[in-house]
Amino acid sequence: MLDLSLLPDGGASWLDASGEHADIVISTRIRLARNLEGYAFTPRARDGERLRILTQVREAFASLRSIEDGVLIRVDELAPEDRLLLHERHLVSKELAGLNDQPVRTGAAVYLSRGVGIMVNEEDHLRLQALHSGFHIPDAFGVIERLDAELGNKVPYAFHNEFGYLTACPTNVGTGLRASVLIHLPGLVLTKEIGKVLAGLQQVGLTYRGMYGEGSEVVGNFFQISNQTTLGRSEGELLDYLVRVVRHVIEREEEARRVLLRDAGYIMEDKLWRAFGTLRYARSLSFEEAMNYLSGVRLAVGLKLISGLSVYTLNKLLIFSQLAHLGHAEGRALTESEANVARARYVRETLATEAE
């Protein structure tokens, strides 16, 4: 079984709730898509080519200075539940973990260290990503920019004079940059402002998704806001723009929360304490149910209606109450109903020990 404690930060430093606006913005992720010269792109490459890519980058990883104590995990050699575990921890994409309709690819791997990772043989040969707690775009970009410069000196990237960094899908070409912010917007959902906000995002060239990226459902009022365009603007412009828009969304969310408290204070308080009560005492919780109640409790903590509960605990509950994480803690794969019982127990015990 995969032991994530072997990773320098346990693969969980992004949960520590240290960044700016940590109660509203859970995390910031920036990724760069890069491909190597001399090979077909991953989806068209043969098994042998992908293995050679892996060998080539593995040598380069070993001498990287911007990543310390990195650990290479051969995703293609992992059991399905361990691949799901990495995905639930936001360390690999669904595609790399072979959780889409395609099976895991030969040569799929990930190199992980504190808050940074490099996926190998994803849709592109390399996907460099930095994952930070809270709203931390400049820091996350600084890390990834240094890593990219260093790695690009060790392996030759595919670059086109006019089109920039070349990618398997033309929606990523140019900078290859996708920055996304995982944000909790219950106030805008409850005040029914969310539709307008999301429609507005799409009009200004940004997009939103569920917590797990492309095609994933929005659960628990968690949204990922990211840039859609990757070409025709510099990295700095793309990031500045996202920062400005996300700041505005945060302000709208804070305003919605003030309105809720002002116009429906005791109703909100009742609803949110009920959510806390359910999580504190339920004996079986489906994932969706847990996410929705956790959303309520997170809102209550943000509104200071509930005190003595840290945002870090809430972040941990979000991640560790998922199927593969529960199974990992129990040491075996769980059926859905077993997971519901294990989830309720985990949430109950965590709240009993970590909520004052």
Add this chain to the structure above:
Amino acid sequence: MVCDLCKGGEAVIQLTEIEGSGVRQLHLCEKCAAERGVETTLTAAKPQINNFLQTIHEQMPAAKGEPVHCSFCQGTLADFRATGRLGCAHCYETFESSLRDLLRRVHGNSRHIGRRYVAPLPTELPHVSSATELRDRLKRAIEAEQFELAADIRDKLRGIE
């Protein structure tokens, strides 16, 4: 669960309304939700890739004078239309004018103005076996029934070996 309003459609939206001092929860089907002005796309973010695939399907005829196959990976524009993924970096040159139009539609621009990359000198790079690379290209050329190209690649391989 059926819709609380029309009692017919399947409820897909849970709406919490706050009116005065009361709260009520409604379970609505997509149609009734839309009629009440609730954004129904909220529950399932539209995968962007579908729109993108639709764009390339509808608006990407091959430009005049472009080769049918990419000489490196044997990919075609038809493959690209079917999967939304290009075969290799050389496809960007092979299908340059078709792609330029597509990029303008998708990104509003086709010119990269971000960081420029300077590749390291070949002597600074770890050795990559060009014979294995040629063998991969040879297999792909045969699969795509590009026999003339396959013969060229085979000759190059013989030269190396």
